[in-house]
Amino acid sequence: MNLFGSIEAGGTKFLCAVGNEKNQIITSEVIPTTTYEQTIKQVNHFFSVNKVSSIAIGSFGPIDNNKNSDKYGYILNTPKQGWSNVDLVFPIQKELDIPVFFTTDVNSSAYGEMHLNxxxxxxxxxxxxxxxxxxxxxxxxxxxxxxxxxxxxxxxxxxxxxxxxxxxxxxxxxxxxxxxxxxxxxxxxxxxxxxxxxxxxxxxxxxxxxxxxxxxxxxxxxxxxxxxxxxxxxxxxxxxxxxxxxxxxxxxxxxxxxxxxxxTPSIENNCSATIGNFLLAQKLLS
Structure with missing residues (x-):
């Protein structure tokens, strides 16, 4: 059975979750958004322990989600100190060696609500x-x-x-x-x-x-x-x-x-974003 990863990348915290094909959360962890290097290290550690087949990231922005761009996968000129113009996708994709879908946090929520409604x-x-x-x-x-x-x-x-x-x-x-x-x-x-x-x-x-x-x-x-x-x-x-x-x-x-x-959203605590990410991660394997 394939498992799928969700990363809700926020300016305060990264919520990492593992879900199954029914979009049920198997396990999750909240990682504080500290330095870029430390946060990515903790994210990679979580998914190295909790193996998944693919991951979707819904990130705070602005981001570059244009696959034809030289900066695809980057968080761009954000006011979040230390996070401007950093590559969010490649360090995760390289370390875990799995497909990664990259979009905005609100796109993840919308995709989850599309499914729920x-x-x-x-x-x-x-x-x-x-x-x-x-x-x-x-x-x-x-x-x-x-x-x-x-x-x-x-x-x-x-x-x-x-x-x-x-x-x-x-x-x-x-x-x-x-x-x-x-x-x-x-x-x-x-x-x-x-x-x-x-x-x-x-x-x-x-x-x-x-x-x-x-x-x-x-x-x-x-x-x-x-x-x-x-x-x-x-x-x-x-x-x-x-x-x-x-x-x-x-x-x-x-x-x-x-x-x-x-x-208002169908489920509380922005869980529609987690479900959206599970669905987007699944699409990478279809």
């Missing part, structure tokens, strides 16, 4: 420390010379947010600059998890997220949009986003069941 046309947004997006159409990732950067689209400012400049170091008031987790603390001086549900800031966040999925609906016309990430862990956020989305759409496009169209 039996839906081959969907959009997935991760709204947390940063904002990332993935589009799957007819079971395939959408992207040309690189992965999508849906978190950096421009959005209209909320009336109560006109004086806030945004936190994105590149664009300031793009979607990520206005709706990511750090933007909440930048406005209020309080971490999001410590802010009460009746604070104005949540409605501001929902206004921006709704714009993103409104734009995505018009451009992509998916069957489903899934909103993951820490900001969406707030129980009240999904309803707020749907309310703003409904106002923005203003019956222009008919969405028959809004509750089935805009959803």
């Amino acid at each position: 039996s839906c081959d046309n969907l959009i997935y947004y991760t709204i947390g420390t940063g904002i990332g997006g993935s589009v799957i159409q007819n079971g395939q990732f959408v992207g040309g010379v690189g992965h999508l950067e849906m978190g950096h689209q421009m959005v209209k400012k909320h009336p109560l947010d006109q004086d806030f400049n945004g936190v994105c170091p590149f664009h300031h008031d793009c979607l990520e600059g206005l709706a990511s987790g750090p933007s909440i603390e930048a406005r209020t001086g309080i971490k999001g998890e410590n802010i009460t549900s009746d604070s104005y800031v949540w409605d501001v966040q929902a206004f921006y997220i709704a714009q993103a999925i409104f734009n995505a609906t018009l451009i992509i016309r998916p069957k489903m949009i899934i909103l993951g990430g820490g900001v969406m862990y707030q129980d009240h956020m999904l309803g707020r986003v749907k309310a703003h989305f409904k106002l923005l759409m203003n019956n222009y496009i008919t969405i028959e069941n809004l509750d089935e169209y805009i959803k």
